[in-house]
Amino acid sequence: MAKQPQPRIEIISTGTEILQGLYPDTNAQWLSQQLAGLGLSVAGHAAVGDSQEDLERLLEGMIRRCDVVIISGGLGPTVDDVNRYAIARAYGCELVEDEQAVQHIRDRFARRGLPFVENNRVQALVPRGAQVLYNDWGTAPGFILENDNGRAVLIALPGPPRELQPMFDRWVRPWLLERYRLDTKLTTLTLHTIDLPESQINAAIADLFRADPDVYVGLLAAGGKVDIRLTARGFDEMTIERKLSGFRRQIEARIGAESIYGCDDASLESVVGDLLRSRNLRIAVAESCTGGLIAARLTNVAGASSFLLEGFVTYSNESKTARLGVDPNLIAQHGAVSRPVARAMAEGVLRVSGADLGLAVTGIAGPTGWTPEKPIGIVFVALAWGNDSTVIERRFLGSRNENRAYSANVALDLVRRHLLHRGGKT
Amino acid sequence: MAKQPQPRIEIISTGTEILQGLYPDTNAQWLSQQLAGLGLSVAGHAAVGDSQEDLERLLEGMIRRCDVVIISGGLGPTVDDVNRYAIARAYGCELVEDEQAVQHIRDRFARRGLPFVENNRVQALVPRGAQVLYNDWGTAPGFILENDNGRAVLIALPGPPRELQPMFDRWVRPWLLERYRLDTKLTTLTLHTIDLPESQINAAIADLFRADPDVYVGLLAAGGKVDIRLTARGFDEMTIERKLSGFRRQIEARIGAESIYGCDDASLESVVGDLLRSRNLRIAVAESCTGGLIAARLTNVAGASSFLLEGFVTYSNESKTARLGVDPNLIAQHGAVSRPVARAMAEGVLRVSGADLGLAVTGIAGPTGWTPEKPIGIVFVALAWGNDSTVIERRFLGSRNENRAYSANVALDLVRRHLLHRGGKT
Numbered sequence: 001m002a003k004q005p006q007p008r009i010e011i012i013s014t015g016t017e018i019l020q021g022l023y024p025d026t027n028a029q030w031l032s033q034q035l036a037g038l039g040l041s042v043a044g045h046a047a048v049g050d051s052q053e054d055l056e057r058l059l060e061g062m063i064r065r066c067d068v069v070i071i072s073g074g075l076g077p078t079v080d081d082v083n084r085y086a087i088a089r090a091y092g093c094e095l096v097e098d099e100q101a102v103q104h105i106r107d108r109f110a111r112r113g114l115p116f117v118e119n120n121r122v123q124a125l126v127p128r129g130a131q132v133l134y135n136d137w138g139t140a141p142g143f144i145l146e147n148d149n150g151r152a153v154l155i156a157l158p159g160p161p162r163e164l165q166p167m168f169d170r171w172v173r174p175w176l177l178e179r180y181r182l183d184t185k186l187t188t189l190t191l192h193t194i195d196l197p198e199s200q201i202n203a204a205i206a207d208l209f210r211a212d213p214d215v216y217v218g219l220l221a222a223g224g225k226v227d228i229r230l231t232a233r234g235f236d237e238m239t240i241e242r243k244l245s246g247f248r249r250q251i252e253a254r255i256g257a258e259s260i261y262g263c264d265d266a267s268l269e270s271v272v273g274d275l276l277r278s279r280n281l282r283i284a285v286a287e288s289c290t291g292g293l294i295a296a297r298l299t300n301v302a303g304a305s306s307f308l309l310e311g312f313v314t315y316s317n318e319s320k321t322a323r324l325g326v327d328p329n330l331i332a333q334h335g336a337v338s339r340p341v342a343r344a345m346a347e348g349v350l351r352v353s354g355a356d357l358g359l360a361v362t363g364i365a366g367p368t369g370w371t372p373e374k375p376i377g378i379v380f381v382a383l384a385w386g387n388d389s390t391v392i393e394r395r396f397l398g399s400r401n402e403n404r405a406y407s408a409n410v411a412l413d414l415v416r417r418h419l420l421h422r423g424g425k426t
Numbered sequence: 427m428a429k430q431p432q433p434r435i436e437i438i439s440t441g442t443e444i445l446q447g448l449y450p451d452t453n454a455q456w457l458s459q460q461l462a463g464l465g466l467s468v469a470g471h472a473a474v475g476d477s478q479e480d481l482e483r484l485l486e487g488m489i490r491r492c493d494v495v496i497i498s499g500g501l502g503p504t505v506d507d508v509n510r511y512a513i514a515r516a517y518g519c520e521l522v523e524d525e526q527a528v529q530h531i532r533d534r535f536a537r538r539g540l541p542f543v544e545n546n547r548v549q550a551l552v553p554r555g556a557q558v559l560y561n562d563w564g565t566a567p568g569f570i571l572e573n574d575n576g577r578a579v580l581i582a583l584p585g586p587p588r589e590l591q592p593m594f595d596r597w598v599r600p601w602l603l604e605r606y607r608l609d610t611k612l613t614t615l616t617l618h619t620i621d622l623p624e625s626q627i628n629a630a631i632a633d634l635f636r637a638d639p640d641v642y643v644g645l646l647a648a649g650g651k652v653d654i655r656l657t658a659r660g661f662d663e664m665t666i667e668r669k670l671s672g673f674r675r676q677i678e679a680r681i682g683a684e685s686i687y688g689c690d691d692a693s694l695e696s697v698v699g700d701l702l703r704s705r706n707l708r709i710a711v712a713e714s715c716t717g718g719l720i721a722a723r724l725t726n727v728a729g730a731s732s733f734l735l736e737g738f739v740t741y742s743n744e745s746k747t748a749r750l751g752v753d754p755n756l757i758a759q760h761g762a763v764s765r766p767v768a769r770a771m772a773e774g775v776l777r778v779s780g781a782d783l784g785l786a787v788t789g790i791a792g793p794t795g796w797t798p799e800k801p802i803g804i805v806f807v808a809l810a811w812g813n814d815s816t817v818i819e820r821r822f823l824g825s826r827n828e829n830r831a832y833s834a835n836v837a838l839d840l841v842r843r844h845l846l847h848r849g850g851k852t
Contacts, residue, residue: 016644017655019468020614021458024450028473032447042445043480045473047454050644054469061487078628078645079635112821117625119632137823139625160647162828218448229448285718285739291725292711292718295739299717302793302826304741310749311739313711313721319736319779353745367728400728 007067007180008043009035012058014073014083015159016049027072027164034168036231038176039184050074052082052089059090059154066152070172073159075140077119087154088127091147095125098132101141108139133171138163144175185237189244191228191251192266193259194413198226204254208247215243224396224406225268261416268412269297275419276307276357283415284353285311286324286345288336289363289379293408309355314345324348324360335374337362339391342380346391350384357418358384361411365403379407383414390418433493433606434469435461438484440499440509441585442475453498453590460594464602465612465659476500478508478515485516485580492578496598499585501566503545513580514553517573521551524558527567534565559597564589570601610659615670617654617677618692619685620839624652630680634673641669650822650832651694654686687842694838695723701845702733702783709841710779711737712750712771714762715789715805719834735781740771750774750786761800763788765817768806772817776810783844784810787837791829805833809840816844 011028018025028045035042043066048054055074062069074083088095101124109116123140126132133142138158145154155172157164193201198219205228209217216231230247234240252260262271276283285295285308295311298304312323317336320326326344334340342362350358363379370376377396382389394410396403437454444451454471461468469492474480481500488495500509514521527550535542549566552558559568564584571580581598583590619627624647631654635643642657656673660666678686688697702709711721711734721737724730738749743762746752752770760766768788776784789805796802803822808815820836822829 016642017646018455019458019471020462020657021455021460021468024452024455025471026450029444029447029450032445034447036446041475042447043475043477044484045445045451045471047471049469051469058470065483077625079632080644108823112823114623114626117623117629119629120625162824231446287718287721289725290722291730291734292713292721292737292739293725295713295718296716296722296830299715299719299739299741299830300827304717308717308739308741310741310745311718311737313718313725313734313737313739315725315731315734315736323736401726404722404725 006040008065009040009068009070010044010046010062010066011042012055012062012069012071013045013047013159014050014055014071015047016080018047019049027159027161030161030165031070031072031168033188034173035176036186037188038173039186039233040176040180050080050082052086055082055086056089059086063090063152063154068155068176069152070155070157072157072164075123075142075156075158077117077123077139081122083156084122084125084127087145087156091127091145091151091154093127093129093145093147096128097121098124098126098141101126101132101134104134104141105139133157133167135163135167136170137166142167142171144171184233184235185240186231186233187237187240187244188229188231189248190264191230191248191260192262192268193226193228193255194224194261194268194409196226196255196259201226201228201255205251208250211247212243215247217247224409258417258420261413267297267300268409268416270301272412272415272419273298273301273304273307275416277303279419281356281419282307282309283357283359284309284349284355286320286349286358286360287311287313288315288320288345288361289365290361290404290408290411291315293404294359294361294411297408297412309353312349320345320348324352337364337374337378337380339380339382339393342382343384343389343391346382346384346389356385357415359411359415360384361407363403363407365400365407367400377403379403379410381407381411381414383418385418385422390414432466432610434491435466435494435496436470436472436488436492437468438481438488438495438497439471439473439585440476440481440497441473442506444473445475453585453587456587456591457496457498457594460599461602462612464599465610466602466606467612476506476508478512481508481512482515485512489516489578489580494581494602495578496581496583498583498590501549501568501582501584503543503549503565507548509582510548510551510553513571513582517553517571517577517580519553519555519571519573522554523547524550524552524567527552527558527560530560530567531565559583559593561589561593562596563592568593568597570597609661611661611663611666612657612659613663613666613670615656615658615674616690617656617674617686618651618688618694619654619681620651620687620694620835622652622681622685627652627654627681631677634676638669638673641673643673649828650835684843684846687839693726694835694842696727698838698841698845699724699727699730699733701842703729705845707782707845708733708735709783709785710735710775710781712746712775712784712786713737713739714741714746714771714787715791716787716830716834716837717741719830720785720787720837723834723838735779738775746771746774750778763790763800763804763806765806765808765819768808769810769815769817772808772810772815782811783841785837785841786810787833789829789833791826791833793826803829805829805836807833807837807840809844811844811848816840 130143130145345360366376382391556569556571771786792802808817
């Protein structure tokens, strides 16, 4: 088939919970990002509830004016799940049961050792003639419905992001690349920064926002970290890459390369994991206010056993003494949330575990446990190695869980900066 | 004016950045939450880019079928800001400059010590006859456009949330309360379930979905847990409460009260924390594949020190032996991911810590480390108390991080069920 020019694409999300404001419409956002990455623009988003009538009306207008309509949600086994019926009505086609999809659903229940409930069969109903998109991440398959009467191609995907996203990657992206002449390319480079306020980054790079009409610069702040997103458009990848590297160098020069901990899919924990692995170092962690969060972040990284030796959640004073050998007099004198205790915890976990680096955190996450000298949000992070150690102090103004997450970020970043400066075994 | 019955309301957000997926549509979400709080439901959301043609077409359909359309964004001074022109065309009315709005914009520039740039005057253009909503939080005013030809009332608000939100509170909420009979109240009760597949819950309560036109029943599955959301509408709170309790009792009878771990804001960890506290019991945790996640979940709960004694992240075999006293022969014989090792970890952490309950998890989160007998997603969770213990096995089919999160859920739920059955100290 000859490739087509730029199509008009719209996206529909279904689910009453979106209209009740319980969740933002993140599927429409994610799909739009993916399409932008292919150089395809999206002409509209719409969300409707679990009303077959509303969905039919919406579809009727949309499939007349669009080339492609992507619809997510409403394919499950419950009475809320009206999408397949609305689609069949809007296209005037019937629904048929796909045998392979039924088997797929049965297999999934069997693998989990669960009984197959008969109402799950409705998930295998697809419009006659549609290409069935089998779902390895859940039960309901999706489908691509093409027809000869000038209406839009309809792509139906399940609603849960953990199914929708891999289904898009497996089935929809290749279909779009095959069908459309995607010669304008769009590439996004996201630079992750930590420990710099958004306003400071904004002031430092203000002129870059309008420096090149083909490079879009955006800032997004979340959890004490700021992402700088660069989106470049062009006809060839070399030009795009050159522009993105140019912007990156400018930004590094203005805010300091070390403030950028990674780009795109890199996380603080994956960067720390890579640094530890490449230097053949092992770390052990002792956590008080973060309560396991740092160990949990490090074990997010596949293969963490090669760099994480062990972790201790020493929430009580007794546990700090019993596990890490922290002197009870030190705690009595300075308090459990103090610079000397943080240092003693880091040195203790280093000694007890035999690791190369000992990381420790103690702080007051809130909402209780504070004093005028030790306010909510105060945190001490200590790192010990060889016969040396360092302690930093921070004060956060968030909620309990935000303060815990920020503390984990600062702790991981302390390890990162230490490894950048010191290199190998110490 | 006589008050009206429930109106049909739809919401439009404008801005190319939404269609590029740079941001989720949080204005539509926030407005929907506010309307739900007033007892008003929203029939649809739509987002369009900065295209006057697309917006006109969208408005033409919407203002015919709706009573109220709320539109945000596109009221600024730039060429992207097309909303006022599209609205004037759709309603067939002209735009006039509002003198007070011009003065308001001039004053704002003066207060900030900035020169007044002439293109800012366009922000004072409003449809003739509209009520102008002056903006104390930014430059562009909004407006409410009512007309006599049976079309929807149109409410236009600026896009930045820090302007839109106070503008809604100041102007739109009072207008809605005045116009509509908002003595109907809406209350939502969310029941959180765990360890039952969505399809099984659906089959058990299918008839309840349509049992009462004033009670909406919805299911939402995420992370191995399913929420049952009951939204009841009525004229007095007593009736609503009675209906919600009636539905709750029915659901408990069908799926078992124990499958519901809590409602509304309760989390699995807060429920476990409350149970431990009320029974004066302390727990210690030993984690392999979850790597600190369970301890981090428990320490999400403020005051966790009263029930969490300590935690061990024993990621390596050596650490399982050194910290928990797990026999290396047991690991050699059965593997670190096995029923006997899970039990030995739980018994070990109980003994070492002196807690009342010892909880342990070992599993294969993936993507590596599996064998045919020990596939990715297999997890053993053990709980030890007194001289007794129990081990359960689960198999998950998610990604590494999903499997870790599911494992933490199952572990917390095992503690919850144990405490429900056994009560106090054992």
